[in-house]
Amino acid sequence: MDYDSYPSCSLDARRQAQAGRDNIYLPDQAVIRKIIRENSLVNTYELTLVDELANHRFSFEPGQFMMISMPHLGEAPISFSSSPDSKDGFSLTIRNSGRLTAAVQKLRPGDIIGVRGPYGRSFPTDRLKGKNLLFIAGGIGLAPLRPLIEQRLAQPDETGSLTLFYGSRTPEDFCFNRDFSRWRQDGLDLRLTVDQAAEEWNGPVGLVTGLLDGFPINDGTMALVCGPGIMIRFVLEQLQAMGMEAENIITTLERHMKCGVGICGHCHMEEKLVCIDGPVFTAAEIPDPENP
Numbered sequence: 001m002d003y004d005s006y007p008s009c010s011l012d013a014r015r016q017a018q019a020g021r022d023n024i025y026l027p028d029q030a031v032i033r034k035i036i037r038e039n040s041l042v043n044t045y046e047l048t049l050v051d052e053l054a055n056h057r058f059s060f061e062p063g064q065f066m067m068i069s070m071p072h073l074g075e076a077p078i079s080f081s082s083s084p085d086s087k088d089g090f091s092l093t094i095r096n097s098g099r100l101t102a103a104v105q106k107l108r109p110g111d112i113i114g115v116r117g118p119y120g121r122s123f124p125t126d127r128l129k130g131k132n133l134l135f136i137a138g139g140i141g142l143a144p145l146r147p148l149i150e151q152r153l154a155q156p157d158e159t160g161s162l163t164l165f166y167g168s169r170t171p172e173d174f175c176f177n178r179d180f181s182r183w184r185q186d187g188l189d190l191r192l193t194v195d196q197a198a199e200e201w202n203g204p205v206g207l208v209t210g211l212l213d214g215f216p217i218n219d220g221t222m223a224l225v226c227g228p229g230i231m232i233r234f235v236l237e238q239l240q241a242m243g244m245e246a247e248n249i250i251t252t253l254e255r256h257m258k259c260g261v262g263i264c265g266h267c268h269m270e271e272k273l274v275c276i277d278g279p280v281f282t283a284a285e286i287p288d289p290e291n292p
């Protein structure tokens, strides 16, 4: 690999690369194959590692994340949003929320970003087999759940019922709406809600928790919850009030990260490190359920 031709590789990283490639912080190059606009703030980037061998060997599990980087703009953790079984690389769905992610929004197909990973604890895919899965997502929170939804839909013999309750601010803000009709055809019971009504919207208006009223929960039901912290908090409370065991409720948590690999302590959540003990946790494992 020619690191001099890779602008997102810092001088230090370049020196380390020349000294030998055993630096865990050294990013790989990923080329943007395609950009899909999800809404005014969110794009999905379809990526392939430039190194063909690395690309061939690359794999990840639903729920894991990558550290992405650009020159002089640092790094940020971003969840995988594509099927883990895809043979065409992987997708990351990124919201413009700060310095790095704003710069990523200016990139075009053919441009390069730095990536390292995959990192973190994935969803417990073996435990989920055969269960009735209730996915609950808010906004871009559908991104980390999408690989799992795709994986379960592709294995109907090992899957119970699949339900997705998905809430967004307005109808224009839903991510992955191009998937909705295929998912429904494949057997996903998908129900949408929005915070703000719009003229062309005939569905429910209100928080995603409103969709939970009357949902049948039994021993074979497991819930997977992802979205803003406040949404996670209220959904977890409601599911447990409806009789769900905390061990059967799984969520993904976000904390600011630096190393992504359990070294710097930046992402601590009491005695846990979100980057290696998570980002996937059961509700029973969250130290402070009022501040997930």
Ligand SMILES: Cc1cc2nc3c(=O)[nH]c(=O)nc-3n(C[C@H](O)[C@H](O)[C@H](O)COP(=O)(O)OP(=O)(O)OC[C@H]3O[C@@H](n4cnc5c(N)ncnc54)[C@H](O)[C@@H]3O)c2cc1C
Binding pocket: 065, 074, 075, 076, 077, 078, 079, 080, 092, 093, 094, 095, 096, 097, 098, 099, 100, 101, 102, 140, 143, 144, 253, 254, 255, 256, 257, 279
């Ligand atoms: C496991 C994991 C998975 C994630 N997956 C995704 C994903 O799939 N898509 C996505 O868009 N985002 C995802 N995120 C969130 C994303 O990593 C952050 O939004 C990241 O900070 C964006 O980087 P930035 O440099 O663009 O913004 P930043 O400059 O980091 O700013 C983002 C926001 O954080 C605030 N902030 C910055 N530093 C700190 C700090 N030290 N303490 C408190 N607040 C601070 C800023 O004021 C701003 O409001 C994920 C986070 C985690 C932990």
Ligand code: FES
Binding pocket: 256, 257, 258, 259, 260, 261, 262, 263, 264, 265, 266, 267, 268, 273, 274, 275, 276
């Ligand atoms: S980000 Fe460094 S320990 Fe988690």
